[in-house]
Amino acid sequence: MAATSVRPAARAALRCAPAALAIVLLALFPIFVTKPYPIGIGVSLFLAVLVGSAWNILGGYAGQYSVGHAAYFGVGAYTAVMLFERLHVPPWFGLPAAMLAAVLVGVVIGTITFRLRGPYFVLASIAVAEIIRLAALHFRGFTNGAEGFVVAGAPTLHLLGLELSLGTKRSFYWLTLALAVGAVLVSRAVRRARLGYLLLAIREDQDAAHSLGIGLAWNKNLALALSAALTGLAGAVFAGYTRFIDPNTVFSLTEVSVRMVLICLLGGIGTVHGPIIGAVLLVLLEAVLVTPRGLVTIGLLPSDSALVAFVGKWLSPAYLLVEGVIMVLLILFAPEGVAGLLRRVRARRRETAAAAPSPAP
């Protein structure tokens, strides 16, 4: 009895070991490397994992391709910043408030748009998010309009008696790492629970799901609430990190909404690890495309590199175009992303392994 119960537990621990090791190494990284550039890349990466996993719960599991998640990202950012700037609410309360605000906005949007299916839902999600962006630009008395907010003081996070100053890049590195790990764990738990199966069923065939006792509106809104909460959290943390927000940044269709979809498309939609792979690929790609000089500062390339000059001159101004082309190619040739490609390669290797051995006796 003891042996049978210990062995699976040990095996499970062994399977988690590489992930745990990676997290420990990532957590120790800023102690050894203090250059701001790689730390900044780390923050971008962890935020990308966070928003990718968030989008994946609704888009990947439930198959509801929202291209309007900037609404939740922006609402989260504005909620935390406005509470801090106007009412001096500490960020420790600002973060949950940002999540709650994003969920409330999400449930309102969901109730309206979940009646639509397929491309109509996608279009509606874009439209609603754009309306919110334009409203944030227009109602200046409330939102400061296009001027946005500059977060003046460095907020301090009081956590279990510790004072975590949010003034440094390193503190954001650890905070976003923890949130990214948390988001992946939430995504994994959802996938394995009853809710995960119901969402996948809705993705595969709404009528079949409905006839098997699955309430469509309820479960889609549940997925959206989880997704929006994590996205709002990411928005709030992003605002604290950049210390400046305006509607065109945090409600951006391309830089937030489409980017979240792209992270999942790159990595593999609907899998737990897809958003992690996608975040790594996209953040590295952006690092090379947008800030090629960064590679020089960490000594990867010489300062007179022709590559840096080429990228800086020709690709950086058009990185969105490059990302767009990648997105189209992915949808055409690898709709299941890198995770799907890996799965296909593994399946083929297993087939050849099964066919190759056992020559005739």
Next chain:
Amino acid sequence: MALLEIRHLSKFFGGLAANADVSFSVEQGEIVGLIGPNGAGKTTLFDCVTGFHRPDRGEIRFRDVRLNGKPPEKICKLGLARTWHKVKPLARLSVLENVMVGAFARTRDPEAARAEALEQLRVVGLLPRAAQAAGGLPIGERKKLEVARVLATRPTLVLLDEVMGGLNPTESDEVIELVLALRAAGLTFVVIEHDMRAIMRISDRVVVLNSGEKLAEGTPAQVVENREVVAAYLGEAP
């Protein structure tokens, strides 16, 4: 009190009466065949009963609960489940996961759902296929999967929409045996089927629809003798 009561049910699509004043009832433990030429309104009737269409007139009662206007998920949880004429496998999920989704209608625990799903896969004979993707099954096994999935929701009444269509005679016989065995275990069925041999074998009673109206009702033997039924299927004698 009958298990299912359909009273004066009408459903219109524009000017077309897909169901016109249809009434019949189903007793606990019965197998009722529902037949009629293409376009007679059989699937529309299933859609009305399971909440996918809202009836325009009339009333549907299941275990004395009025079903009109109830959403499909509530009707499923009351114990009334249906299969689809055009099968709807959850293509990218495994066969086992498909049936687990049905089992989640009654449990929150994934392990309990897995156990229930394995049991229903054994019942319909799909256990060897459990790990395969449902989208890759041949048509005969897709139909069995529909049945297993519906059984996993633990229904009292099952509406089968042409589960034998497209099956070869051996597979068709297997499904007939399965339905009879499940009835012996206490389930009630309404069965849409075009295969008259199957209908004659399993039905206690047959209801015939034609152009949305109920044309006849009776034992299989009575129905095939009925002149109007023969005329509806073969055309009037000159």
